[in-house]
Amino acid sequence: MLDLLAQTGLNAVYAASYISLIAVGLVLIFGVMGVINFAHGELYMAGAYSVVLFYSDFELPFMIAVAAGLLFVGCLGLLMERTLFRPLKDNPLGGLVASIGFLMIMQALASMGFGVRMEHIPPVTQHVIEFSERVRLPMARLFVIIAAVVLLSALWIFLKKTRFGWALRAAAQDPEAAALQGISINQTARIAMFIGAGLAGIAGALTAPLVSVNPHMGHSVIVTAFIVIIVGGVGSLEGAVIASVVYAIVHTFVTTFFDGVIADITGLSLMLLVLIVKPTGLFGSADRA
Amino acid sequence: MLSKIVKSGLTRRTFLQSTAAAAAASSLPRMALAQDKVIKIGFLAPLTGAVAAWGKPGLDGCEIWAERVNAAGGIKLSDGDYMVEFVGYDNEYDPAKARTGATKLIREDGVSFIMMLGGDTWPGVQPVADKTGMLFSTLLPSDLSPDTTTLIAPAEVHPIYNVTGVEWLAENKPELKTAVMCAQDDALGLPSVATYLAAFEAAGIEMLDEPLLFDPATTDFAPVVTKLIAGNPDIVCLDTCYSDYVHPIAEQLFQQGFKGQIISCTADFYDQMISKTSEEFMEGFVFQFPDFDDPALNADNINFSDPNGFYAEFNKRFPGQWGAVSWEYASIMDLWKAAAEKAGSAEPDAVITAMKDGQGKHAFGDADWWGEELFGIDNALVGDWPVVAIEGGKATIKEFRNIPAWYEKHGDLLVKHMQAYDQMWNQRG
Numbered sequence: 203m204l205d206l207l208a209q210t211g212l213n214a215v216y217a218a219s220y221i222s223l224i225a226v227g228l229v230l231i232f233g234v235m236g237v238i239n240f241a242h243g244e245l246y247m248a249g250a251y252s253v254v255l256f257y258s259d260f261e262l263p264f265m266i267a268v269a270a271g272l273l274f275v276g277c278l279g280l281l282m283e284r285t286l287f288r289p290l291k292d293n294p295l296g297g298l299v300a301s302i303g304f305l306m307i308m309q310a311l312a313s314m315g316f317g318v319r320m321e322h323i324p325p326v327t328q329h330v331i332e333f334s335e336r337v338r339l340p341m342a343r344l345f346v347i348i349a350a351v352v353l354l355s356a357l358w359i360f361l362k363k364t365r366f367g368w369a370l371r372a373a374a375q376d377p378e379a380a381a382l383q384g385i386s387i388n389q390t391a392r393i394a395m396f397i398g399a400g401l402a403g404i405a406g407a408l409t410a411p412l413v414s415v416n417p418h419m420g421h422s423v424i425v426t427a428f429i430v431i432i433v434g435g436v437g438s439l440e441g442a443v444i445a446s447v448v449y450a451i452v453h454t455f456v457t458t459f460f461d462g463v464i465a466d467i468t469g470l471s472l473m474l475l476v477l478i479v480k481p482t483g484l485f486g487s488a489d490r491a
Numbered sequence: 492m493l494s495k496i497v498k499s500g501l502t503r504r505t506f507l508q509s510t511a512a513a514a515a516a517s518s519l520p521r522m523a524l525a526q527d528k529v530i531k532i533g534f535l536a537p538l539t540g541a542v543a544a545w546g547k548p549g550l551d552g553c554e555i556w557a558e559r560v561n562a563a564g565g566i567k568l569s570d571g572d573y574m575v576e577f578v579g580y581d582n583e584y585d586p587a588k589a590r591t592g593a594t595k596l597i598r599e600d601g602v603s604f605i606m607m608l609g610g611d612t613w614p615g616v617q618p619v620a621d622k623t624g625m626l627f628s629t630l631l632p633s634d635l636s637p638d639t640t641t642l643i644a645p646a647e648v649h650p651i652y653n654v655t656g657v658e659w660l661a662e663n664k665p666e667l668k669t670a671v672m673c674a675q676d677d678a679l680g681l682p683s684v685a686t687y688l689a690a691f692e693a694a695g696i697e698m699l700d701e702p703l704l705f706d707p708a709t710t711d712f713a714p715v716v717t718k719l720i721a722g723n724p725d726i727v728c729l730d731t732c733y734s735d736y737v738h739p740i741a742e743q744l745f746q747q748g749f750k751g752q753i754i755s756c757t758a759d760f761y762d763q764m765i766s767k768t769s770e771e772f773m774e775g776f777v778f779q780f781p782d783f784d785d786p787a788l789n790a791d792n793i794n795f796s797d798p799n800g801f802y803a804e805f806n807k808r809f810p811g812q813w814g815a816v817s818w819e820y821a822s823i824m825d826l827w828k829a830a831a832e833k834a835g836s837a838e839p840d841a842v843i844t845a846m847k848d849g850q851g852k853h854a855f856g857d858a859d860w861w862g863e864e865l866f867g868i869d870n871a872l873v874g875d876w877p878v879v880a881i882e883g884g885k886a887t888i889k890e891f892r893n894i895p896a897w898y899e900k901h902g903d904l905l906v907k908h909m910q911a912y913d914q915m916w917n918q919r920g
Contacts, residue, residue, distance in 0.1 A: 206721050209717045209747070210714065210717055211719055213713040213714045214713075214714075215713055216711070216713065217713075217714075240886030289827055313539060318734050318736065319543055319547070319648060319734075319812075320544075320738065321546050322760070322763040324766060324767075325742075325766075325767050328746075328769075330746055330748075332748075335748060336720075336721075336747075336748070338746065338747055338748055340746045341819070343713075372531065388682065412711075412739070412742075413710050413711070414710070414735040414736075414739060415543065415737060416735065418541065419707065419710070422708035422709070422710050423710065425708070433919070435860075453714075454713075454714045455714075457705070457714035457718065458714045458717050458718040458721075459718070461701075461703050461704050461705065461718075462703065462704060462706050462709055462714075462715060463676050463704050463705065463706055465706075465714075466706045466708075
């Protein structure tokens with residue numbers, strides 16, 4: 203039983219890692235730009251396909267493929283900001299609708315470019331850390347955990363300790379006041395979009411060898427991310443991280459001790475409970491809810 | 492544009508004469524083609540999305556089949572020879588899209604027969620079938636009911652043939668005593684769960700736990716696998732999981748240190764699974780779908796024309812795409828062609844009457860129209876089915892086993908478990 207609990211705990215840590223990377227990116231974009239980016243799952247998908255292209259097809263080293271994924275998806279974020287979100291920033295629903303359109307375009311492009319079926323990605327490593335016969339952590343999963351901790355720590359330092367970070371937070375709290383202080387709202391939007399998209403891209407790239415990479419893989423991820431940001435509080439980065447951990451623990455343990463369908467129901471029930479008890483989410487503020 | 496052409500020295504009269512000649516010439520091939528009478532066959536299956544692996548390779552196989560048949564003179568009906576042409580429609584495994592596709596194929600394309608994967612998409616199509624009387628085929632006889640008089644399941648008796656794999660395992664590896672199972676919670680997964688439960692019970696293999704059902708949207712299978720192997724089972728059964736699930740589950744089993752037997756309905760693209768795990772880990776993996784280069788398919792009882800050549804041609808055109816359904820829709824077309832030629836007509840009523848007149852030529856041997864007890868109608872063509880195991884990195888047919896013979900002995904168990912999962916024809920919504 204102890205082994206089962208330990209293995210389930212490791213599974214939960216991995217799940218929390220990649221979910222938090224995606225959710226924090228989604229929250230950052232919403233926080234700074236006020237846009238619900240429905241295409242965030244497709245940015246995750248684009249990161250995974252970067253690994254298919256650079257690692258599987260071009261046989262470049264995995265970490266270079268991951269870096270390429272980060273840059274490529276970050277640039278996709280910049281493209282979305284400039285061509286979709288900025289022109290529609292005065293339309294409350296414009297960004298949301300445009301992101302749904304972008305989602306469909308991304309899926310169609312992936313289908314045209316790579317085909318519709320699951321892509322095969324050779325394993326990066328088959329090394330497994332064995333804590334006991336029944337408690338094992340594959341190195342590929344450890345990479346994701348380490349990357350999430352490093353990247354989210356770096357983001358926290360960036361937001362709390364740098365001028366750009368302060369500007370981002372100021373723009374998120376009160377865009378007009380920030381603009382009056384000389385902060386460029388367009389520039390903060392670009393930075394937020396690059397970082398938010400890049401986080402989704404790197405999550406997709408790092409997990410690509412561990413999941414089924416296909417044009418529709420973003421769908422289930424975005425559903426989970428929305429549950430997490432609603433539980434954590436829309437607009438709260440800390441809330442997104444903590445909610446990711448809570449959701450991953452609940453979902454993983456319920457799957458292991460009951461089944462996957464009940465785990466999904468439990469995850470949604472958790473969201474409903476939070477909405478009833480604290481509609482702004484665990485760490486959300488009323489003005490963003 | 493016209494002014495530029497005229498300035499280049501071409502007179503207006505010469506230009507018009509050339510254009511008329513070109514137009515006349517371009518119409519010639521069409522006139523020649525129009526002399527060939529064509530029968531259109533609808534292919535209504537998922538060509539994109541998570542279930543595309545059980546649609547797209549089937550359409551690819553049909554195109555090869557059509558080329559072979561057309562090269563041999565086409566389909567010979569009472570009023571002449573007809574070339575055959577497939578019209579594909581991607582239903583994305585969505586019932587509403589399947590309904591739209593069925594209507595389009597019948598009304599706009601004028602097809603004579605529609606092949607489907609079935610499952611979740613059949614309820615969307617059934618009203619169209621009822622209204623038009625069109626003949627449909629499904630790979631999933633669990634779609635059959637007494638009301639589906641124009642629906643046949645002539646190639647695959649999913650999931651009933653899964654009993655043959657379990658029966659073979661029990662006889663050849665009697666040391667395997669316990670099993671666990673996981674499946675996606677949908678119209679493909681649940682009847683298969685009931686079938687495997689019946690097969691394990693008939694074989695005297697104990698289930699250590701209730702089947703673990705997961706949402707089809709699941710992406711991380713580590714928790715599923717952790718639960719599956721927690722009780723140290725001898726056998727892990729992957730039910731009829733889609734290939735998008737079979738691969739990550741097998742990889743997780745490998746990474747979490749499972750060393751027992753794996754049985755699954757399918758193992759599409761198993762070479763990729765070997766690459767993600769190891770040849771040693773995949774050795775002995777039992778499933779139900781052979782590669783058609785298997786020498787066992789050259790036996791006299793096999794009713795599939797040149798299986799080895801078909802497999803070679805498929806892999807030449809679509810490298811690495813061979814899967815469970817690559818041959819199945821083509822084998823349905825063999826049956827349909829034989830019935831249409833026997834009836835001398837492509838009319839659905841005439842074809843189905845001719846098709847069900849006596850034994851059917853199933854790809855894996857002569858078979859009977861069967862299923863009234865289980866599906867409420869004898870519209871499934873059932874006989875032998877192969878048990879396949881991976882040996883030395885290659886799928887190998889171990890044996891053909893007879894499904895009705897198993898049902899004769901253990902049918903009550905199958906009915907019991909089908910009822911428990913609400914999968915009998917009179918229980919399904």
